[in-house]
Amino acid sequence: MLSSSSSERWLSRGLLDVLIRAGLIAVLAIACFRVFYPFLNLMVWSLILAVTLYPLQVGLKDKLISKDGHAATLIVLIAIAIIIVPAYLLGAAIVEPVQQAMGTVESGEFQIPPPAESVAHWPLVGQRLYDFWSQAATDLTGVAQKFAPQLKDFGVALLKAIAGVGSGLLMFSVALIIAGVIMAYGDKGHRSAVQIASRISGPERGPRITQLCTATIRAVAQGVIGIAFIQMLLVGVAFVIKGIPGAGLLALGVLLLGIMQLPATLITVPVIVFVFATEGVSVVAIIFSIYVFVAGLADNVLKPLLLGRGVDVPMPVVLIGALGGMVTGGIIGLFVGPVLLAVGYQLFWQWVEDQPQVASSDDSGQS
Incomplete structure (x- = not known):
């Protein structure tokens, strides 16, 4: 039989060991999260794309291609082509009119047609819009100088938005490639997801939660x-x-x-x-x-x-x-x-x- 003092020391030592282990696990988890955090959005996008496109891979595998890797590669290549081609056409469609407009403005040939008389009769903003439109039609340079700070801010914001779209397309393309790798190991990934969910919520609820998240x-x-x-x-x-x-x-x-x-x-x-x-x-x-x-x-x-x-x-x-x-x-x-x-x-x-x-x-x- 252990005395009360020795049992208390044993309990305190056991509690101390538990706290030390929990602290070390917490430190390890925080360190892993800090290392993984820069890639968090990319990996979440990749997982979403993989879950969304995986039924298409299953259909290709059953009908045309026998290997998961080949089917995933074909899907990724087609998806990237679908993204890049419209993005290129959109960029060309935007750049060309902008260049033509800049050339027209520099040559002094740009003219704004005068507004229709019915614009002045619009409720609330009709008269103000008619006056501003008429001034722009007769003295475009004066209007541009008057709103120069606002136009500058708008231009900076537009450039930032275009840069954001470009970086977003780049990240989306990389996420598609990673999603292709995930889809190539889709069966193993599904089993791993079921195991993780079962470990967290129990063996009965794990498959249901995995299916719910996927659906x-x-x-x-x-x-x-x-x-x-x-x-x-x-x-x-x-x-x-x-x-x-x-x-x-x-x-x-x-x-x-x-x-x-x-x-x-x-x-x-x-x-x-x-x-x-x-x-x-x-x-x-x-x-x-x-x-x-x-x-x-x-x-x-x-x-x-x-x-x-x-x-x-x-x-x-x-x-x-x-x-x-x-x-x-x-x-x-x-x-x-x-x-x-x-x-x-x-x-x-x-x-x-x-x-x-x-x-x-x-x-x-x-x-």
């Missing part, structure tokens, strides 16, 4: 991109039929806004104003404006129908997770938010449903 990522990716693509078609066709200048670029902008979860009205409303300003009020302009404005709001109807399909979680949970994640974490948060909220929702209701049936047993005993 949520795919549903958000397909829902967001699919909705943005449908909206681009609805708006872009109207722009092309109406003959709006730069209709293709504007439609591409609608697609990008849809992916970033921003309203398409940022593009459709200025286009509507442009049509009324250049053509005046007519039946065709009114029909075009109503259609384009409604098409710009189509995502509000499509999201409840498409977002979250195939996920064993109510659609509002996925939608709130996507919007909240977008606000807090940007584009990556658009995918991470629904996953976290869906997993939390499932764990919460499992905890609620797993409560012991105390009341029913007491009732049976009293009876």
Whole structure:
């Protein structure tokens, strides 16, 4: 038998050993996180892309290509080509008009047409817009000098935005390559994910949580991109039929806004104003404006129908997770938010449903 003092010393020594081990593990975890943190966004993007594109690899493997590595390589090459070619065409389409505009301004041949008389009768801003437009049409140099600081700030912001887009495309391309490596070992990766989830939440819930995370990522990716693509078609066709200048670029902008979860009205409303300003009020302009404005709001109807399909979680949970994640974490948060909220929702209701049936047993005993 151990005395009380010796047992206390043994307990204190055991507690000290536990604290030392926990401290060392915490230090190791923090050090590993600091080393891995610069690559966190890249790896999260790679994992999202791998989970989203993996069904395509399975289809290619079953029908055309026998090896996982070859199928993943083909998907990555096609995806990079789909990104680079439109990016090059978009850059060329932007640079060439800018160069032509700069040459026109330098030659002094650039003239702004005077506004229509109907602009002055627009409610609230009509007279101010008419006066400013008239001044720009008669004295463009004076207007440019008046707003020189604002134009300079706008130019700097535009250059930063273009640089950000370039770096984003580069990171996305690298993430695609890493996603191809992950897809090449898709079966092993799935087993590892199930093992990790089972170790955290138990062997019964692990496979369910893994399946839920996978389905949520795919549903958000397909829902967001699919909705943005449908909206681009609805708006872009109207722009092309109406003959709006730069209709293709504007439609591409609608697609990008849809992916970033921003309203398409940022593009459709200025286009509507442009049509009324250049053509005046007519039946065709009114029909075009109503259609384009409604098409710009189509995502509000499509999201409840498409977002979250195939996920064993109510659609509002996925939608709130996507919007909240977008606000807090940007584009990556658009995918991470629904996953976290869906997993939390499932764990919460499992905890609620797993409560012991105390009341029913007491009732049976009293009876």
